[in-house]
Amino acid sequence: MSPSATPLGLPTARVLTIAGSDSGGGAGIQADLKTMLAFGVHGMSALTAVTAQNSLGVQGWWPLPEEAVRAQVRSVVDDIGVDAVKTGMLGTAGTTRLVAALLGELPSGVPVVVDPVCASKHGDPLIDDDAVDALRGELLRVATVITPNLPEAELLAGRSGTPAELAETLLAHGPAWVLIKGGHAEGDPVDHLFGADGTVAEFAAARSDNRHSHGTGCTLASAIASRLGLGDDVVGAVGAAKTYISGAVAAGFPLGAGIGPTDHLWRLRAHL
Ligand SMILES: Nc1ncnc2c1ncn2[C@@H]1O[C@H](COP(=O)(O)OP(=O)(O)O)[C@@H](O)[C@H]1O
Numbered sequence: 001m002s003p004s005a006t007p008l009g010l011p012t013a014r015v016l017t018i019a020g021s022d023s024g025g026g027a028g029i030q031a032d033l034k035t036m037l038a039f040g041v042h043g044m045s046a047l048t049a050v051t052a053q054n055s056l057g058v059q060g061w062w063p064l065p066e067e068a069v070r071a072q073v074r075s076v077v078d079d080i081g082v083d084a085v086k087t088g089m090l091g092t093a094g095t096t097r098l099v100a101a102l103l104g105e106l107p108s109g110v111p112v113v114v115d116p117v118c119a120s121k122h123g124d125p126l127i128d129d130d131a132v133d134a135l136r137g138e139l140l141r142v143a144t145v146i147t148p149n150l151p152e153a154e155l156l157a158g159r160s161g162t163p164a165e166l167a168e169t170l171l172a173h174g175p176a177w178v179l180i181k182g183g184h185a186e187g188d189p190v191d192h193l194f195g196a197d198g199t200v201a202e203f204a205a206a207r208s209d210n211r212h213s214h215g216t217g218c219t220l221a222s223a224i225a226s227r228l229g230l231g232d233d234v235v236g237a238v239g240a241a242k243t244y245i246s247g248a249v250a251a252g253f254p255l256g257a258g259i260g261p262t263d264h265l266w267r268l269r270a271h272l
């Protein structure tokens, strides 16, 4: 479906995030909705879990009942409709399987961006061990784009290797595109994109020497979903998202005693 127009005549799109809440506001559903606002789309949410989280780490998390996840997704899809979907923290194997099934029911052509969240930047787990099989076996095949960081790519692929080797293994699980993010590698962060059609592209940026980078993965995936909802192709959407996250990390700021958030409003600040 093509994006609709606001009363001002500007294009918008309906974008749904299915993810967990970050009480500290830097990652999770909070980062997703801020990113969607920054891209001018209408953000909607289906909450999968609640985390108690701050700049120092994740102090605890609690999954929502699967019935609540199903009801939220159906409420949005059945009435408002979606132009793109992003998934983040799913937490349990049951919720991961349920979300895969719900995404399989979407009208054909709705792009799905799967950020296979396994742990926070501090190394705190955000997924049960037995959910990894469900992610690999059921969620990847309904994805348009998956956006693992390097450790997640190795976990899902069940091996280590170059981005190209990992992508080859992951593409066999069914997504149309694999974007392996380079934030965890040494040097400037280069994200590697591989398409099932053989397309290969690299997205490089200068590394910001800024430790306030909480929520980078959520933000990147939501930016990709927003641009896909507005009608970009995958290569264009990833390029726009990479430009956005690079600016947001550069403008990241301290909050609390640990790792602060990226600045989702960095483009607007100059005008405020
Ligand atoms: N210090 C940094 N400077 C600029 N870009 C970064 C930095 N750290 C991460 N990124 C970018 O943020 C995005 C998320 O990457 P990454 O940190 O690998 O994922 P995750 O948050 O899922 O662990 C990628 O586009 C990556 O290149």
Ligand SMILES: Cc1ncc(COP(=O)(O)OP(=O)(O)O)c(N)n1
Pocket (backbone or CB within 6 Å): 019, 020, 021, 022, 027, 028, 029, 051, 053, 088, 089, 117, 119, 120, 121, 122, 126, 213, 214, 215, 216, 217, 218, 219
């Ligand atoms: C609720 C919730 N979801 C996802 C994450 C991980 O987010 P990410 O963007 O990968 O950022 P970091 O945690 O790695 O900084 C999260 N922390 N909480």
